[in-house]
Amino acid sequence: MVDVHHRYATVLGRRMFYREAGPQDAPAVVLLHGFPTSSFMFRHLIPLLADQYRVIAPDHMGFGLTDAPRADEFDYTFEALTDHTEKLLADLGVSRYAMYVQDYGAPIGWRLAVRNPAAVTAIITQSGNGYEAGFVDSFWEPIWAYQREPNPLTEKALREAFTLDAIRWQYVTGVPDETLVSPDTWHHDHQMISRLGNDRVQLALLLDYASNVPFYPRLHDYFRSHRPPLLAVWGQGDPVFSPAGARAFADDLPDAQIHLLEGGHFLLESALDEATELIREFLARTQRG
Template sequence: MTLAAVAHRRLKLDGYEVFYREAGAADAPVILLPHGYPCSSYEFRALMPALSDRWRLLAPDFPGCGYSDTPAGFAYDFDGYAAFLARFLDRLGVDRFALYLHDFGSQIGLRLAIARPEAVTAVIIQNGDIYEDAFGPKYEGLFDILRRPEAEARAALAQAVTEEEFKAEFLNDVRPELADLIPPDLWTLHWALMTPRRKAITVDVLAGLQQNLDWFPRYQAYLRDHRPPALILWGPQDGYMPEASARAYLRDLPDAELHLLDGGHWLLEVQLEQVVRRMRPFLERTLGRRANA
C-alpha cells in the first residue's frame, strides 16, 4: 500500500482561521479526529496516511490550539469545542462521520454525538475516559487541586501548565523502552505554541473538568441508547486511564471489540501498526469504503 499525502489546510469559520489536516478522497466515508490535551491535530499525522486509501480523515486544531487562531469571544469549554466541531463539519459539507475518541477529545466528540446521534456511523475509543469509578491514580492529584478554593485551585493549575508538565503528560507511565519511541517534538512543539492567552484558556479548561463529571452519565446513556459500532483500542500503561477505564465501556457497549495494546495514553506513537491493523477491518465492516477504492 502506498501512503497518501496529508494535506495541511486552513479555512475561515465565523471570522477566525482554522487549521486542519485532511487525507483521503472527498467522496470517501469520513473519520473525524478531535485531538486531546496538550496536543493538536499533530497527534494524527501518522495515522491519517495509513487509512486514507479508503477513508477521508479530518483532523482540525481546536481554536486556541495548534495552528488555529485564538479568537476573542469563543467559548473555550467542552460545549464550545463541540459546537466548533459541528460548525467545522457543516462548513465542509459532512453530515455523516465516524468518531475517533481520545483524551478530552472523547468527551467533546461525545457531546457532538449527543447533539447529532443520526450522524455518527461508528466510534473508535482510545484512552478517553467517561467512567469516574475507573479513574487511574493520577487523577487524584488533579481533583485534589480542584477541590481547593477557586483562586487557590486556579493558581495551582497555572503552575502546572509548563513544558516539563507537557513532557510528563506525553510520557505518562509508559515503560522506558516505549518512552524512547515518543518524540520530544510533541511537548516542544506544543509548548512553543503556548501563549499567555492560551495558558489562561488551558487553566479555564482544566478548572472545568470537575463540572464535566456531571456529563459522564449522559455520555454513557448516549452509548447505551444508540449502541454505535465501537472499537476500543487501549494503552493500559496510563496513569489516568488504566485497563479498568477501557473495560468500563463494555457496560454500555457490550458488543464492542476491545484490544489492549502494549502502550499508554499516546498509543499512536508506539503502536501505530497495531492500531491500523485493527482499525481497517472494523472500518470496512461499519463504514465501508470509497466505491473505487
C-alpha cells in the same frame, strides 16, 4: 503516498486549522485530539487511513494552529469547542462519520454524538474517557481541587501541567521503551500552549472539565439507545485514564471491542502499527457493511 492537506476555514467567525486527506466521496473519519496537543498527534495515523477514508483532523479552539483568542474574549467551554467542530463538519459537507476521540476530544465527541446520533457511524476511543471509572486520582486530584475552589494555591498546582517536564511525562509514562517517543512531540506541544495568554485558556478548560462527568449519564443513554459500534484501544500504562476507563464501555455496549496495548496516554507514538491494524479492521467492518 497519500497527500495530506493542511487547511484553514472560518468557523463562527474564528479561523480553524484542520488536516484532511483521502477521497472526498469516501466514508469520513473525524479525529479529535486531546490536551496539550493538536491534530499534530495524528500526523502518522492520517496517511495510514486515507487510502480508504476521508480523514479530517481539526485543531480545537485554543490549540495548535486554530485561533486562540484570550480567555476573556472567548467562552472556553467544551460546549463551545463542540459548536465549532460541529459547524466545521457541516461546512465541509460531512453529515455522517466515524469519530476517533482522545482525551479532550472525547467530551467534544460525546456531545456531537448526543446532539446528532444519526451522524455517528462508529466510535474509536483511545484514552477518551466516558465513565467515572478510569480517572487516575494522582493525576486528577489537583484538577478536582481547582474545580472545587479556584484560587492562587490550586491554580499554581495546575500550572505545573503546562511545563515541558510535565508534558514529557504525559508522553513517556507507561511506554516500555521511551526512546520510541520523539522529543518533537512534547517540545511542539509546549511551544503551542506557551503562547501569550494561553495559560488562561487552559485553566478555563480545566475548570470546565467539571461539566463532563455530569454529562456521562446522557452519553450512556445514547450508547444504550443507539448501540454505536465502539473500539477502545488504550495504553495499559496510561497515567491519566487507566484501563478501567476502557473496560467501562462494555457496561453499556456489551459488544464493544476493547484492546489494551503496551503504551501510555499517547499510544500512537509508540504502538502505531498495532493500533492502526485494529483501527483499520474495525473501520472495514463498520464503514463498508
